[in-house]
Amino acid sequence: MEGAPLGWGRQEVxxxxxxxxxxxxxxxxxxxxxQHGEGRWNSVSKLTGLKRSGKSCRLRWVNYLRPxxxxxxxxxxxxxxxxxxxALWGNRWSTIARSLPGRTDNEIKNYWRTHFKKGKPSxxxxxxxxxxxxxxxxxQSQQRQLLQLAGQVPKxxxxxxxxxxRTGTTADDDDRGSAVVDDxxxxxxxxxxxxxxxxxxxxxxxxxxxxxxxxxxxxxLLLHGAVHQGGxxxxxxxxTASDEYGxxxxxxxxxxxxxxxxxxxxxxxAAGACCTLW
DNA sequence: AATGTAGTCAACCGCAGGCAT
DNA sequence: CATGCCTGCGGTTGACTACAT
Numbered sequence: 001m002e003g004a005p006l007g008w009g010r011q012e013v014x015x016x017x018x019x020x021x022x023x024x025x026x027x028x029x030x031x032x033x034x035q036h037g038e039g040r041w042n043s044v045s046k047l048t049g050l051k052r053s054g055k056s057c058r059l060r061w062v063n064y065l066r067p068x069x070x071x072x073x074x075x076x077x078x079x080x081x082x083x084x085x086x087a088l089w090g091n092r093w094s095t096i097a098r099s100l101p102g103r104t105d106n107e108i109k110n111y112w113r114t115h116f117k118k119g120k121p122s123x124x125x126x127x128x129x130x131x132x133x134x135x136x137x138x139x140q141s142q143q144r145q146l147l148q149l150a151g152q153v154p155k156x157x158x159x160x161x162x163x164x165x166r167t168g169t170t171a172d173d174d175d176r177g178s179a180v181v182d183d184x185x186x187x188x189x190x191x192x193x194x195x196x197x198x199x200x201x202x203x204x205x206x207x208x209x210x211x212x213x214x215x216x217x218x219x220x221l222l223l224h225g226a227v228h229q230g231g232x233x234x235x236x237x238x239x240t241a242s243d244e245y246g247x248x249x250x251x252x253x254x255x256x257x258x259x260x261x262x263x264x265x266x267x268x269x270a271a272g273a274c275c276t277l278w
Numbered sequence: 279a280a281t282g283t284a285g286t287c288a289a290c291c292g293c294a295g296g297c298a299t
Numbered sequence: 300c301a302t303g304c305c306t307g308c309g310g311t312t313g314a315c316t317a318c319a320t
Binding site: 018019020021055056059060063064105109110111113114 | 285286287288289290291
Binding site for chain 1: 304305306307308309310314
């Protein structure tokens with residue numbers, strides 16, 4: 001890959017280099033980000049002499065050079081999460097990616113395309129998805145009942161469909177998904193605010209559903225309560241979800257590690273790009 | 279061993295939203 | 300308020316690799 005100078009046929013268009021990045025270019029970009037932080041991508045070429053567009057620089061950084069990226073194959077557990085979140089959000093890859101620390105939207109998108117788009121999903125996936133949707137519905141109705149008992153029913157919840165309505169098409173793609181996690185990060189008591197005002201973004205509510213589902217006990221507590229308190233370490237739900245989805249102990253262990261934050265510190269340098277949920 | 283095919287991944291493109299001027 | 304620029308997102312493309320024949 002690296003050093004292959006002839007990707008994409010053309011090497012320069014309008015003065016911009018295109019095609020695969022060289023290690024030299026990578027170095028320059030990393031150095032630039034280290035000095036100036038993320039953002040201002042259009043000025044990178046001026047600052048570093050790179051003949052790359054800001055867009056290209058950002059993409060390279062986000063998808064490849066970011067230090068917090070997780071390398072390697074998507075695990076079955078991550079796959080389950082992708083499936084579940086895709087059931088909720090459709091092709092909102094960046095939103096889904098925020099729930100998978102170290103994974104990029106591009107990666108998830110590619111993974112989905114290769115594994116689910118062409119062929120039929122595996123039966124396990126199908127079952128997981130079906131069960132997920134069913135449970136979510138059940139949980140919603142339970143929540144609704146609880147809230148009714150408490151005398152408050154958020155309207156947004158009432159309007160939720162089976163969970164697959166938001167397919168990522170432009171019609172309601174109003175927020176590009178950025179609000180979900182950011183809100184969670186800066187506003188630890190989303191649920192409280194939601195209950196009080198009920199004016200949070202649709203995705204916030206969906207996210208709560210997802211989290212409530214994926215880790216019914218502790219994740220919900222984390223999300224609703226002490227979310228993202230100082231990039232903390234929150235090992236969460238060793239086996240709850242895996243009992244539902246996985247194939248036994250093995251999954252239990254990995255689910256546990258998946259939700260474990262020990263290795264997923266919100267690196268200040270990369271915080272902008274990697275604000276994970278918890 | 280050579281060739282064909284499918285799978286994977288990095289990168290590009292166009293579009294839309296947000297923000298500064 | 301209008302306009303232009305920057306950034307981020309989703310879709311698509313093309314090169315490389317692995318596997319099958």
